[in-house]
Amino acid sequence: MAVSFLLDPQQEQLKAVARGFAREHLRDLAAATRAEPDPRARALLVRPVFETAVAAGFLKGLIPVPFGGTASSGVDAAILIEEWAAELPDFVIAMAGPLIALAPVYQVGSPDQVERFVAPFLADSGAPVAAMAFSEPEGSANFDADGPGEGIRTTADLDGDEWVINGRKAWASHLCGWDGDGPDIMTIVCRTPGGVSLVVAQREHLAGRIEVEKYYDLPGLRGCLTTRIRLVDVRVPRGNLLGEEGQGVDLTRSAFLPSGASIGIFATAAMRQAFDLAYRFALTEKRGGPVPIIEYQAVSDVLADAKGKIEAVRLLTWRALDAVMSMHPSGPELALHAKVFGSETGVAVVNELVKIIGVTAYDQDFPIIRHLMDALSYPVIEGSNVGVRRRQLQMLFRTPGYDPLSASGMA
Numbered sequence: 001m002a003v004s005f006l007l008d009p010q011q012e013q014l015k016a017v018a019r020g021f022a023r024e025h026l027r028d029l030a031a032a033t034r035a036e037p038d039p040r041a042r043a044l045l046v047r048p049v050f051e052t053a054v055a056a057g058f059l060k061g062l063i064p065v066p067f068g069g070t071a072s073s074g075v076d077a078a079i080l081i082e083e084w085a086a087e088l089p090d091f092v093i094a095m096a097g098p099l100i101a102l103a104p105v106y107q108v109g110s111p112d113q114v115e116r117f118v119a120p121f122l123a124d125s126g127a128p129v130a131a132m133a134f135s136e137p138e139g140s141a142n143f144d145a146d147g148p149g150e151g152i153r154t155t156a157d158l159d160g161d162e163w164v165i166n167g168r169k170a171w172a173s174h175l176c177g178w179d180g181d182g183p184d185i186m187t188i189v190c191r192t193p194g195g196v197s198l199v200v201a202q203r204e205h206l207a208g209r210i211e212v213e214k215y216y217d218l219p220g221l222r223g224c225l226t227t228r229i230r231l232v233d234v235r236v237p238r239g240n241l242l243g244e245e246g247q248g249v250d251l252t253r254s255a256f257l258p259s260g261a262s263i264g265i266f267a268t269a270a271m272r273q274a275f276d277l278a279y280r281f282a283l284t285e286k287r288g289g290p291v292p293i294i295e296y297q298a299v300s301d302v303l304a305d306a307k308g309k310i311e312a313v314r315l316l317t318w319r320a321l322d323a324v325m326s327m328h329p330s331g332p333e334l335a336l337h338a339k340v341f342g343s344e345t346g347v348a349v350v351n352e353l354v355k356i357i358g359v360t361a362y363d364q365d366f367p368i369i370r371h372l373m374d375a376l377s378y379p380v381i382e383g384s385n386v387g388v389r390r391r392q393l394q395m396l397f398r399t400p401g402y403d404p405l406s407a408s409g410m411a
């Protein structure tokens with residue numbers, strides 16, 4: 001079959017619909033969230049638009065077809081994410097919780113678990129949210145460490161037919177839900193007697209059992225509802241364990257693959273917006289000289305290099321998302337490259353574009369630094385490149401029989 005990178009008519013339609021939604025609903029929301037200083041109030045501003053997106057069927061678009069949703073290909077996901085993240089990446093992160101939290105449910109969930117845990121996200125109303133409660137305040141890069149006081153600290157112990165969960169979690173969007181009583185589902189990475197395991201808590205188990213210790217005031221992605229919480233004696237049925245006890249390390253790593261790959265598209269969105277601003281500035285501004293600054297080779301060179309890198313990251317990420325969402329064996333490696341290369345290219349390119357605009361860029365009212373603030377998060381979220389993602393590449397490279405050509409299909 002031929003390889004084609006042209007969007008088909010349905011993808012053109014998806015792009016147009018996603019762009020229309022972003023311009024109609026997310027542009028004003030971005031301005032409103034920037035103007036609100038309180039992190040909690042800021043995140044709550046997102047809710048009405050979130051409900052509009054759910055009613056329009058976008059949330060179902062994150063659930064794979066075999067589980068009742070309408071999610072199609074990785075490239076479709078990339079198109080939607082880029083169009084929305086170009087206006088307001090925080091909104092996409094707030095909506096994308098099910099992508100991570102439900103991934104292990106799809107992988108090892110029983111039919112009963114699939115039905116119970118996926119159901120809230122198939123409704124076309126309300127604002128259902130899911131949290132993947134992996135990160136902990138004391139650190140998560142070494143979550144699989146097993147020595148005394150190391151690794152995951154949240155515990156789940158059996159009391160009769162219930163798991164009793166205690167511990168502290170941080171960073172995951174919507175850990176506390178919209179109202180402090182929790183998200184619709186929370187997939188909790190915890191330590192059970194059998195090792196690191198995943199247990200799902202539903203809102204009815206979380207209500208009244210979450211203490212919010214802190215609302216993070218993020219420098220970028222300002223509308224994300226990001227907290228540090230304590231789970232206090234959360235009781236969930238024994239049947240909410242996903243897979244087997246001790247399967248949690250592998251399930252957690254797999255759960256973050258599609259979202260890790262998607263970081264390349266978040267970075268593409270930040271670069272694309274910054275490029276647009278810098279390009280228009282260069283075309284129109286003379287800065288007191290005789291010609292628009294694009295006439296200077298030094299300025300044009302920065303634009304040329306930036307554009308090439310944007311195209312490269314976009315294509316790499318399309319390929320990575322296509323591979324992870326179709327469960328192709330090249331998915332893990334390509335997802336890691338999209339995350340690491342995409343996020344670090346994003347920061348570097350936006351920074352270069354700021355420099356050609358010059359001092360004008362260093363004014364909050366000039367709309368480029370906000371993209372740098374968003375881009376700065378991409379190397380450290382979804383598993384930092386230093387502490388998590390490059391180490392995963394190292395593991396791949398050390399696998400016996402690893403073939404450097406296989407991810408490209410050229411082996």
Ligand SMILES: Cc1cc2nc3c(=O)[nH]c(=O)nc-3n(C[C@H](O)[C@H](O)[C@H](O)COP(=O)(O)OP(=O)(O)OC[C@H]3O[C@@H](n4cnc5c(N)ncnc54)[C@H](O)[C@@H]3O)c2cc1C
Pocket residue numbers: 093100131132133134135136138139140141142170171172173221224226377380381382383384385386387388391
């Ligand atoms: C907006 C936003 C959304 C997020 N969403 C989620 C979510 O949905 N779910 C979730 O669980 N988390 C979420 N996070 C947290 C995020 O995924 C982090 O990447 C994760 O907590 C791991 O952080 P870390 O890799 O910096 O690890 P840490 O354990 O905090 O390590 C800190 C640093 O120490 C160094 N380090 C530690 N150990 C090693 C090692 N063995 N080798 C080399 N270097 C090491 C690295 O430099 C590393 O960056 C989110 C964060 C933000 C800001």
